[in-house]
Amino acid sequence: MLEKTVRMNALFDFYQPLLTLKQQKYMELYFLDDYSLGEISEEFDVSRQAVYDNIKRTGVMLEEYEDKLELYRKYQLRMAYYRQLRNNEEEHDSPSPGLIKTIQALEKLEEEGTT
Amino acid sequence: MLEKTVRMNALFDFYQPLLTLKQQKYMELYFLDDYSLGEISEEFDVSRQAVYDNIKRTGVMLEEYEDKLELYRKYQLRMAYYRQLRNNEEEHDSPSPGLIKTIQALEKLEEEGTT
Numbered sequence: 001m002l003e004k005t006v007r008m009n010a011l012f013d014f015y016q017p018l019l020t021l022k023q024q025k026y027m028e029l030y031f032l033d034d035y036s037l038g039e040i041s042e043e044f045d046v047s048r049q050a051v052y053d054n055i056k057r058t059g060v061m062l063e064e065y066e067d068k069l070e071l072y073r074k075y076q077l078r079m080a081y082y083r084q085l086r087n088n089e090e091e092h093d094s095p096s097p098g099l100i101k102t103i104q105a106l107e108k109l110e111e112e113g114t115t
Numbered sequence: 116m117l118e119k120t121v122r123m124n125a126l127f128d129f130y131q132p133l134l135t136l137k138q139q140k141y142m143e144l145y146f147l148d149d150y151s152l153g154e155i156s157e158e159f160d161v162s163r164q165a166v167y168d169n170i171k172r173t174g175v176m177l178e179e180y181e182d183k184l185e186l187y188r189k190y191q192l193r194m195a196y197y198r199q200l201r202n203n204e205e206e207h208d209s210p211s212p213g214l215i216k217t218i219q220a221l222e223k224l225e226e227e228g229t230t
Binding site: 017018065068069070071074077078081084085088089092093094096098099102103105106109112 | 132133180183184185186189192193196199200203204207208209211213214217218220221224227
């Protein structure tokens with residue numbers, strides 16, 4: 001369950017703008033703020049089943065987006081390559097500050113996608 | 116018009132999997148294979164106006180996806196940073212083959228998104 005939550009959080013970061021506002025709200029409360037289904041259903045005055053169905057459907061949508069665009073997979077690969085560049089540079093006799101700065105800029109750009 | 120075609124090609128590369136098969140086919144013929152609206156309408160036995168409307172709507176959708184996910188903007192930024200890393204390394208007294216290899220792997224990963 002924890003693994004699933006981590007993955008849903010990650011996919012939600014990448015594909016959130018493609019969801020409806022209601023989907024975004026439910027996902028945020030359930031996966032980020034750790035609300036229970038019952039609490040969300042009270043908050044929105046809908047049945048617990050409706051909340052459950054919506055969140056489940058949204059989870060399927062997020063996996064479908066990932067199948068199509070692979071933003072999370074590529075993000076993980078890039079971050080691993082950036083670490084490799086850093087390590088490689090730190091082994092160098094005279095590490096280049098310019099290179100480290102560029103790697104930092106690349107890492108920052110990745111974080112934009114995961115706010 | 117050329118600039119618009121270049122941009123549509125680029126956005127199409129990134130968001131193609133989110134389009135319907137018909138949208139994909141029309142965009143491909145019009146922007147990649149340089150078919151005219153008339154030729155596409157003959158090919159699919161629909162009116163020229165229907166093809167025009169579909170392509171126009173798809174163009175709007177692609178821009179909306181880019182507004183939301185910014186894949187093309189981020190791709191361009193990353194490619195510029197990779198060039199910077201390369202240049203930086205080539206100015207080095209002893210360029211590192213490991214670093215160049217990692218940059219190549221990063222560039223290859225970007226190309227996956229634009230097939």
